[in-house]
Amino acid sequence: MSDFLAVNSITQGFIDGDHKTLVLDNVTFEIKDSESVAIMGSSGSGKTTLLHIISGLSKPQHGQVSFEGDVLSQMNEALQTRFRAKKLGFMFQRQYFISELSVIENVALPLRLLGKENALDQAEVLLKILQVPVHSYRQIPNKLSGGEQARVGLARALIHQPKLLVADEPSAALDHGLTDEIFSMIKQLQSMHKFAMVVATHDHSLLKYFDIGYQLRDGILKEINYA
Numbered sequence: 574m575s576d577f578l579a580v581n582s583i584t585q586g587f588i589d590g591d592h593k594t595l596v597l598d599n600v601t602f603e604i605k606d607s608e609s610v611a612i613m614g615s616s617g618s619g620k621t622t623l624l625h626i627i628s629g630l631s632k633p634q635h636g637q638v639s640f641e642g643d644v645l646s647q648m649n650e651a652l653q654t655r656f657r658a659k660k661l662g663f664m665f666q667r668q669y670f671i672s673e674l675s676v677i678e679n680v681a682l683p684l685r686l687l688g689k690e691n692a693l694d695q696a697e698v699l700l701k702i703l704q705v706p707v708h709s710y711r712q713i714p715n716k717l718s719g720g721e722q723a724r725v726g727l728a729r730a731l732i733h734q735p736k737l738l739v740a741d742e743p744s745a746a747l748d749h750g751l752t753d754e755i756f757s758m759i760k761q762l763q764s765m766h767k768f769a770m771v772v773a774t775h776d777h778s779l780l781k782y783f784d785i786g787y788q789l790r791d792g793i794l795k796e797i798n799y800a
Contacts, residue, residue, distance in 0.1 A: 577769065578604040578627070578737065582636035585622055586792075596622050598792030600636070604737070604769050609760075611780060612773045613797065614789035620773035623789065624741050627771060628661055629653045640737075658686060662730035662768070666742040668722050670714035676700070676725050677710040683733045692732075699728045703758055720751040727755065731762055738763075738770035744779065756782045 580602050586595040596619040604610050614620045625631040627638055629645040638645045640660070648656060662683075670679050677696050684692035700710060703724040709717055714725060723743065730738060738759070744752040760782055763770065772783070780786045786797040 577606045577608075577641060579639045580604075580623075580627060580636075581638070583623070583626055583633045583638070584635040585619070585626065585631075585633050595792040597626075597633070597789075597794075600789075600792075600794045602787060602794060602796075604771055606736075606769060607763070607767045608769050608785070609763070609783040610769075610771045611783040611786040611797075612771065612789055612794075613775065613777065613780075613786055614773070615775055618789045619792060620789055621741055623794075624739055624771065624773050628663070628739050629657060658683070659733070660736045662733070662735035662738045664726050664730040664738065664740040664743045666745040668714065668726040668729075670722075670725070672713060672715065674713075675711045676705070676714055676717070679714055680725060680728045680732055683729060687733060689733070696728065696732060699732055700725070702762070703728050719746055720754065723747060723751065723755050724758070727759065727762075731766070731768070734766055734768070736768055738768055738772075740770065740772040742774055743772065744774065744776060749778070752776070752779070 580600060583597050583600040584595065585597040586593055600623065612620050612623060622631065626633050632646050645653065674682065677693055677700065680696035680700060681692035684695060697710065705721060705724050709721065714722060717725065744755060747755065756779060787794050788797050
């Protein structure tokens, strides 16, 4: 398995009365350094559950996830929090901005939590790269369009240069044109900063942006044949 991120025999389920449902059934795969991986599946297929386990937000009932040789479930809560803050970037269908903070303050927040200096200056640089209008930097995020919010969410996810971007249906609220625009920007930034990414989506048109794709159905993860 890869030394970067290895998902090994993950099983997760729930019991409803006498019936047991496996959301994830012995899921095993790896993500290499700087690799782009798509997890395809319909709503309720378990994509979000898998991303939560990969991120250390949930513990699997069986199996383990290791990141650069460290097993996430063996970390205490403080180490897991530090791991997520330093090494992971998160982007979701809904951006979960802090409404009391301006656009640039939301983007700078991950750096400030890490005690980094010049956080606002670095946030401004990234917002310019992502072509967010300068006049919006001091606005509150919910005043922006959907496409602008997606760019700001991407900036916040990548401002601290994480090693892995984790995105859960990041394009679900965007039209096809905006989706292509956002993913083209992600790929541009990935070529610059060499981060890996794992994205859960139901949109098969996005497969062109990934090195490898998997289909999650009935708890089983299978690699998609691009041919």
